[in-house]
Amino acid sequence: MSSFIDIPADSDFPLENIPFGVISTKDNAALRPATAIGDHVVDLKAIADAGLFAGPLLKAVAVSVFSQTSLNAFMRLGRPSWREARSTLQSLLSKGTASRLRDDAAFRAAAIVHKSTVINHMPAQIGDYTDFYSSKEHAFNVGVMFRGKDNALQPNWVHLPVGYHGRASSVVVSGTPIRRPNGLIQDFATKAIHYSTCKKFDYELETAFFVGTGNNLGERIDIADTEEHIFGMVLMNDWSARDIQAFEYVPLGPFLGKNFGTTISPWIVTMDALEPFRVAQPVQDPVPASYLASGPKDAYNLQLQCDLKPHGHDTSYTISKTNLKYMYWSMKQQLAHHSVNGCNMNAGDLLGSGTISGPDDTSLGSLLEASVNGKKEVVLSADGAVKRTFIEDGDSLKITGKCEAEVDGKKIRIGFGACEGTVVPAAQL
């Protein structure tokens, strides 16, 4: 496949991707659905209004769903419609296929804009946000720190994908500044409790998926059907205040240590675009209960990276390189588990992976792990001058991700764009 749009070789958004997002532009403040192609962005409202979603599923509904300010209505249509939209756009953007988009210069200039004029918005209205804890390496590393090596994993961990409800309102799109939180913190040595600014500001490198179609309350999504319900994936930074979290979280879980902000990348990459990158997930021992039964290739070879740009610097330093394929529990298992009790899932629900840590020191997905809860400085610059235990005000973090594989002799690269945020100083106490 090649496009009449010039696509840089290292682009996250080749014709094989076709992610979905919501944009406005400098000259049009209206929020509308869009896709990304190379360094350009295609306005899906313009495509729909021109009648170019002409396939059997979308023909009658495209104008309506692509006139919304979020993708929720499109998500509710179901996977056959998502597939039709993607293949229609691939065809419209192809070099070799005649289309109004390719051949009508005035229409093309209105419907396709350069990314420099685009403002990304939240792609969906999130009804509920859940975060899992599905990396065995991460759960083990954290467990060792707080309970020692022998009790690192709780007894439930290998039997089900542990997760908790997060705060939907504070999930924000890449680029939104994140304010350092205040809260109650216990001094480790004296045990004194202070109302204070967070001193252990951390990130968590995660991915997340959006539910496309849901289930009714009291029903469940069978694991065999889960792939029809998952719309696509984004990168996620689950910013975490470790000192606030440490004092508050027993016995009901993380709350203010997490809900001050969670950043996602703006473009939702569909599961169809990620299909060539499926790999076997780690062997699960013990074998999970029947409702969590896996398929042969339920993991994804998605390379992930987090870069930190220190305040006052122009250089970024890579602080983690990890991979989604390490995850013990799959997205299918997370969704089947979430609904096994009849919990109703809806279009736009966001389900986070949990921090993705790999097997070694360079693949840890949080500074909590890399600095051993602040005990060890993480050296960033080669000269040793720039180092961190936790994140400082003015630091920027950027998570990126890409899948690479050879498909039919051609090297394919699918990326996610950036999940980026800069930490701003706390409000007055």
Next chain:
Amino acid sequence: MSSFIDIPADSDFPLENIPFGVISTKDNAALRPATAIGDHVVDLKAIADAGLFAGPLLKAVAVSVFSQTSLNAFMRLGRPSWREARSTLQSLLSKGTASRLRDDAAFRAAAIVHKSTVINHMPAQIGDYTDFYSSKEHAFNVGVMFRGKDNALQPNWVHLPVGYHGRASSVVVSGTPIRRPNGLIQDFATKAIHYSTCKKFDYELETAFFVGTGNNLGERIDIADTEEHIFGMVLMNDWSARDIQAFEYVPLGPFLGKNFGTTISPWIVTMDALEPFRVAQPVQDPVPASYLASGPKDAYNLQLQCDLKPHGHDTSYTISKTNLKYMYWSMKQQLAHHSVNGCNMNAGDLLGSGTISGPDDTSLGSLLEASVNGKKEVVLSADGAVKRTFIEDGDSLKITGKCEAEVDGKKIRIGFGACEGTVVPAAQL
């Protein structure tokens, strides 16, 4: 105050109440805002369309906010507007004040309908739902069961109102059947883990409040301002699967043990209606941090009751009589705490009290406590024939609540209507 509508002496909805909800009627399926008065319901869309919200704040916006299918738009207007709506309705419904509602029989018949023709719906679209754990008696009782008397309360408990994020999608209105959930359960004796139907199905007697106006991400709601942000209260049953919860909840908190369903009463009683029933909250020792500083009367003398109607029976048995005034942490403190880290609250957010247990055996807000986690049968009928450790299929639970006080020599009673649900058998495993 007296109304031209005949109001039974024991009604939850005298002219002093004026709660807000969302209804449809047998002859009009459109969802619209309403208030309750005695055994009748007033259609607020009809009142707005007739131009009767003529006060300075609502005049221009009443048609718009009362044409919505939820109260969220009305909530966003702020407390002065909520007050104006309530006093306008009190005046329109007064016996002694001329109004089109009182004097135009045809209009009255269209705008005021008997409750028997009304279907109640969710009053607001809940963005995020949080449940607290603010009854010291409940936290202590549960703590003793799981950690013994000396470690019953966690160290954080007296310093902050412990809470966690719940699932917004499965909050349902009174009358919705609740399906018994399935999930992974660990056998206490053998430690074996089974995919099974819940065997310890419980309720939690709670109240909850709706946020009216919120705050921006990164800002906080000062405790001195919290009363302007709280729209009103409902009764809540936080159905709980104790066996699923017990296995899953470490270390990230309750998840599938809770998120299969939460029932609320349909009418939101405003804080203005509850003002005469304010009382001092329990003494807090240690004194909380400055951002949690209390006023002199931040508790409410709200009498609460839960009745169980066993399957196959026509009689209900009271299983709990408790009072909101026992709560250690106030709603003001819960809201100030929730936002102290900059977490953004929105109109329609629901914040639960946590199980409300009182000081003795008759005031326990859950069967977990009353049956000591299933070890002791709770006798319901005088002859001892009807008893429960947990809730059985077909059982109905009904939570009710009322405030009573003498105001200017007149006995005032403000009620909440019912928060009711019947348990239906689990789905096939």
